[in-house]
Amino acid sequence: MELFRGILGGKVVKAQIIYLTGFMGSGKTTIGEGLGKALGVTVVDTDKWIEEKEGKAIRELFSEKGEGFFRDLETEALQSISQTPQIITTGGGIILREDNVSIMKEKGIVINLKCEVEEIFQRLAGDQSRPLLQNKNKKEIETMYLERKKHYEQSADIIFDTSGKSIRKIIQELKEYLLKN
Ligand SMILES: Nc1ncnc2c1ncn2[C@@H]1O[C@H](COP(=O)(O)OP(=O)(O)O)[C@@H](O)[C@H]1O
Ligand SMILES: O=C(O)C1=C[C@@H](OP(=O)(O)O)[C@@H](O)[C@H](O)C1
Ligand SMILES: [Mg+2]
Numbered sequence: 001m002e003l004f005r006g007i008l009g010g011k012v013v014k015a016q017i018i019y020l021t022g023f024m025g026s027g028k029t030t031i032g033e034g035l036g037k038a039l040g041v042t043v044v045d046t047d048k049w050i051e052e053k054e055g056k057a058i059r060e061l062f063s064e065k066g067e068g069f070f071r072d073l074e075t076e077a078l079q080s081i082s083q084t085p086q087i088i089t090t091g092g093g094i095i096l097r098e099d100n101v102s103i104m105k106e107k108g109i110v111i112n113l114k115c116e117v118e119e120i121f122q123r124l125a126g127d128q129s130r131p132l133l134q135n136k137n138k139k140e141i142e143t144m145y146l147e148r149k150k151h152y153e154q155s156a157d158i159i160f161d162t163s164g165k166s167i168r169k170i171i172q173e174l175k176e177y178l179l180k181n
Contacts, residue, residue, distance in 0.1 A: 003041065003085045004109050006181035008157050016084035017108030018178075021152055023145055024092040024130050025120040026113040027162055027170065032089035034171040039178065042086040046077040046094065053077075058091075062131035071097065078103045093132070095151040104155070111174070112156035116163040117145045 004015040020028040029045050036043030047058055050073045054061060061070050074094055081088060088108075094100050104110050115123075121138060128134065133141060153159065160177075162170050 001085050003039070003087070004178060004181050008109070013109060013157075015109040016086070018087045019104045019108055019110045020087065020089045020113055021095055021104075021110055021155065022092065022113035023115065023117075023120060023148060023152070024133060025124040025127075026092070026115040027123075027167065028089040028092075028113055030167055031113060031162070031170050031174070032087045034167065035174055035178075036087050038171055038175045039087075042083050043089065044081045044083070044086060045089045046074055046081075047091050049077045049081065050074065057129070059129060059131050067132075075100055075103070078107075092148070095148070095155045101155040105157075109157040110155055111158045111160055112152045113170075114152070114159055114161045114163070117142050119163050120145070 002014045002016055003018050004013065006013060020032050022028050029047070032043050032045065050061070050070065051057060053073065056064070058070070061073075071093070074091060075097060078088075078090075078094070078100055090104075094104075101110075121141070124130070124133065132144070136144075160170075160174065165173075
């Protein structure tokens with residue numbers, strides 16, 4: 001069963017894997033889970049895959065082993081997760097490595113969940129699970145957001161704006177989009 005069959009960049013594309021990308025707080029994990037239920041397909045979150053493999057929380061992995069160690073595991077996750085059809089929800093930094101983008105493009109299609117930075121701040125207020133947001137002020141987070149923006153845009157097959165939309169509405173719209181494609 002294909003999760004997507006449509007025309008992208010002038011070409012007919014069929015895909016059994018959908019990758020959700022986007023900045024921290026864009027809703028990848030939440031939307032992916034709901035969309036998987038709505039479509040009846042498996043969902044794998046690369047962060048959860050890594051946490052299970054290592055038996056540690058992302059926060060601990062960053063502080064004990066460093067970001068590079070975590071990034072290597074992200075690539076390993078993308079290479080290893082093979083069940084289809086499925087939705088793979090990624091960590092916000094997955095697009096930082098070109099190799100990761102190549103794997104995603106080769107194996108499936110990439111949907112970027114976009115969200116205005118002000119809304120990200122609201123969604124993640126008080127969050128302590130994301131090491132890269134700790135000890136950073138709004139300005140610094142916004143700088144990271146702007147630096148990454150082009151990576152999300154360049155690596156995406158489809159950009160879906162979630163700003164101002166409820167979780168339910170986003171899942172519904174994505175489901176309808178995928179069913180008609
Ligand atoms: N459309 C939305 N509206 C309001 N809150 C949202 C929305 N999408 C996600 N959230 C909330 O934002 C937080 C981060 O969502 P999450 O799925 O973990 O994002 P990501 O995996 O992209 O970092 C969660 O508390 C989630 O419930
Ligand atoms: O953007 C990033 O570099 C990260 C995003 C996180 O996932 P979410 O995007 O699901 O928060 C997690 O992978 C880690 O904390 C690093
Ligand atoms: Mg997530």
